[in-house]
Amino acid sequence: xxxxxxxxxxxxxxxxxxxxxxxxxxxxxxxxxxxxxxxxxxxxxxxxxxxxxxxxxxxxxxxxxxxxxxxxxxxxxxxxxxxxxxxxxxxxxxxxxxxxxxxxxxxxxxxxxxxxxxxxxxxxxxxxxxxxxxxxxxxxxxxxxxxxxxxxxxxxxxxxxxxxxxxxxxxxxxxxxxxxxxxxxxxxxxxxxxxxxxxxxxxxxxx
Amino acid sequence: xxxxxxxxxxxxxxxxxxxxxxxxxxxxxxxxxxxxxxxxxxxxxxxxxxxxxxxxxxxxxxxxxxxxxxxxxxxxxxxxxxxxxxxxxxxxxxxxxxxxxxxxxxxxxxxxxxxxxxxxxxxxxxxxxxxxxxxxxxxxxxxxxxxxxxxxxxxxxxxxxxxxxxxxxxxxxxxxxxxxxxxxxxxxxxxxxxxxxxxxxxxxxxxxxxxxxxxxxxxxxxxxxxxxxxxxxxxxxxxxxxxxxxxxxxxxxxxxxxxxxxxxxxxxxxxxxxxxxxxxxxxxxxxxxxxxxxxxxxxxxxxxxxxxxxxxxxxxxxxxxxxxxxxxxxxxxxxxxxxxxxxxxxxxxxxxxxxxxxxxxxxxxxxxxxxxxxxxxx
Numbered sequence: 001x002x003x004x005x006x007x008x009x010x011x012x013x014x015x016x017x018x019x020x021x022x023x024x025x026x027x028x029x030x031x032x033x034x035x036x037x038x039x040x041x042x043x044x045x046x047x048x049x050x051x052x053x054x055x056x057x058x059x060x061x062x063x064x065x066x067x068x069x070x071x072x073x074x075x076x077x078x079x080x081x082x083x084x085x086x087x088x089x090x091x092x093x094x095x096x097x098x099x100x101x102x103x104x105x106x107x108x109x110x111x112x113x114x115x116x117x118x119x120x121x122x123x124x125x126x127x128x129x130x131x132x133x134x135x136x137x138x139x140x141x142x143x144x145x146x147x148x149x150x151x152x153x154x155x156x157x158x159x160x161x162x163x164x165x166x167x168x169x170x171x172x173x174x175x176x177x178x179x180x181x182x183x184x185x186x187x188x189x190x191x192x193x194x195x196x197x198x199x200x201x202x203x204x205x206x207x
Numbered sequence: 208x209x210x211x212x213x214x215x216x217x218x219x220x221x222x223x224x225x226x227x228x229x230x231x232x233x234x235x236x237x238x239x240x241x242x243x244x245x246x247x248x249x250x251x252x253x254x255x256x257x258x259x260x261x262x263x264x265x266x267x268x269x270x271x272x273x274x275x276x277x278x279x280x281x282x283x284x285x286x287x288x289x290x291x292x293x294x295x296x297x298x299x300x301x302x303x304x305x306x307x308x309x310x311x312x313x314x315x316x317x318x319x320x321x322x323x324x325x326x327x328x329x330x331x332x333x334x335x336x337x338x339x340x341x342x343x344x345x346x347x348x349x350x351x352x353x354x355x356x357x358x359x360x361x362x363x364x365x366x367x368x369x370x371x372x373x374x375x376x377x378x379x380x381x382x383x384x385x386x387x388x389x390x391x392x393x394x395x396x397x398x399x400x401x402x403x404x405x406x407x408x409x410x411x412x413x414x415x416x417x418x419x420x421x422x423x424x425x426x427x428x429x430x431x432x433x434x435x436x437x438x439x440x441x442x443x444x445x446x447x448x449x450x451x452x453x454x455x456x457x458x459x460x461x462x463x464x465x466x467x468x469x470x471x472x473x474x475x476x477x478x479x480x481x482x483x484x485x486x487x488x489x490x491x492x493x494x495x496x497x498x499x500x501x502x503x504x505x506x507x508x509x510x511x512x513x514x515x516x517x518x519x520x521x522x523x524x525x526x527x528x529x530x531x532x533x534x535x536x537x538x539x540x541x542x543x544x545x546x547x548x549x550x551x552x553x554x555x556x557x558x559x560x561x562x563x564x565x566x567x568x569x570x571x572x573x574x575x576x577x578x579x580x581x582x583x584x585x
Binding site for chain 2: 079080084089090091093096097099100103106107108109112113115116117118119121122123125126128129130131132133134135136137138139140146149150153159171
């Protein structure tokens with residue numbers, strides 16, 4: 001039942017650098033979050049016009065997921081067998097503040113829809129047609145122990161066969177994403193899915 | 208699989224301040240929804256279920272320390288704990304908080320600052336609530352749009368089944384202020400009258416405020432006679448603010464839930480739907496109910512009594528459903544008159560008394576999320 005599971009890919013976005021499996025794949029120093037995210041989108045030559053409508057939290061998570069899944073063969077899985085479990089500290093406060101500014105004149109429905117943290121899960125799901133279990137949790141800081149337990153439970157019970165999990169946080173100029181792809185089969189570069197390995201990868205790039 | 212029992216519960220709403228109060232009022236067809244004019248939160252008149260006086264939860268100690276949102280949570284948890292033997296200070300008791308917007312209303316009244324951001328943080332509220340009751344464990348916060356309440360209950364079930372905890376106190380709350388109301392108004396999602404779930408003339412939601420608490424336990428001797436047997440979550444992968452066109456993904460959550468509980472369609476005695484009374488939500492739910500083969504099962508929506516209570520909805524509506532099981536009485540769908548969905552569903556429009564064993568509760572929300580959960584008699 002509790003067979004080992006593996007982190008088969010990771011993506012960290014912190015300190016104006018994007019890392020894939022520990023290696024920097026994009027740098028753009030001294031830029032604001034929104035500029036940085038758009039620069040990265042252009043750098044990777046991504047083609048997804050909806051990206052430009054997203055708020056910064058969704059952009060950050062969506063972009064990290066694109067890097068995370070580069071090389072991932074999603075055809076291996078049924079849509080309902082891939083899930084997404086994310087977390088952060090500030091919920092959607094970054095966009096809540098921006099939305100409330102518009103309430104003073106004309107409330108913006110385009111911003112209001114992003115005043116929920118789980119919208120980033122919806123954006124990733126739409127992009128890749130993932131239909132499995134999803135959840136968004138709020139913690140003071142990255143809670144690798146909780147994420148490991150919650151995701152292991154879903155995979156061990158065959159509710160999911162693969163899961164994207166981790167942390168997507170942004171408030172003002174401060175941001176960090178740390179996404180992990182968890183699967184049942186090991187690959188050449190994979191590490192065992194444990195609390196310790198999650199923390200090691202997360203802390204490697206403290207931006 | 209470990210059996211999970213309900214130990215105690217509570218609802219604090221404009222309808223009543225205990226589960227029993229709320230259920231009695233619903234039996235009498237009392238709704239919390241009223242037209243509000245000349246309020247501080249909207250220039251236009253609107254229908255919503257709002258507290259007229261906060262008496263039940265204003266008397267909580269250290270008044271200035273807690274916001275209205277936190278007081279609601281504290282009042283609800285207090286009443287549920289008083290009715291249960293579960294001890295918050297026990298290391299085997301988890302605390303799970305469900306909300307969509309928490310203290311966001313502070314943006315409306317306070318000057319922007321780093322301290323304000325910290326005060327708005329759900330982590331701050333959850334810690335204050337946990338400390339109030341001396342919970343041994345740090346709280347877990349679920350914020351997943353309108354399925355937050357069901358997902359929080361399901362998270363509690365999973366934490367207990369993983370063996371880490373024996374008990375889970377799950378509480379959800381949201382308050383309605385300008386922030387939330389203006390957003391739904393900007394979407395043109397607010398009904399011009401009291402909402403009409405599944406009705407041909409439905410034209411949108413009413414918002415509601417309130418809190419609900421459910422205490423889960425693996426100890427049969429703490430049970431009040433009802434079990435939470437299984438639950439499931441899915442995503443439409445279709446649109447961030449509109450429901451699935453087919454209902455297939457809500458159906459996925461429903462069928463996975465029934466399969467996990469080892470039940471078939473004929474075992475379900477009634478469904479407590481999300482039933483927000485928007486054109487698209489109710490239509491999608493009717494499709495999902497048909498795909499799951501549940502079209503003949505009585506289905507209700509409680510939005511006509513409470514409005515849409517957002518992060519509290521899954522809790523409040525589950526607690527009423529549990530009370531329905533205990534009292535063998537399904538509450539009618541207030542506001543429903545003439546069938547207004549294209550697929551046949553058995554909308555419960557008057558008090559329905561029958562021997563009830565199993566209830567399916569569903570919800571769907573922004574971000575394309577769907578959730579289903581099953582409650583049944585022991």
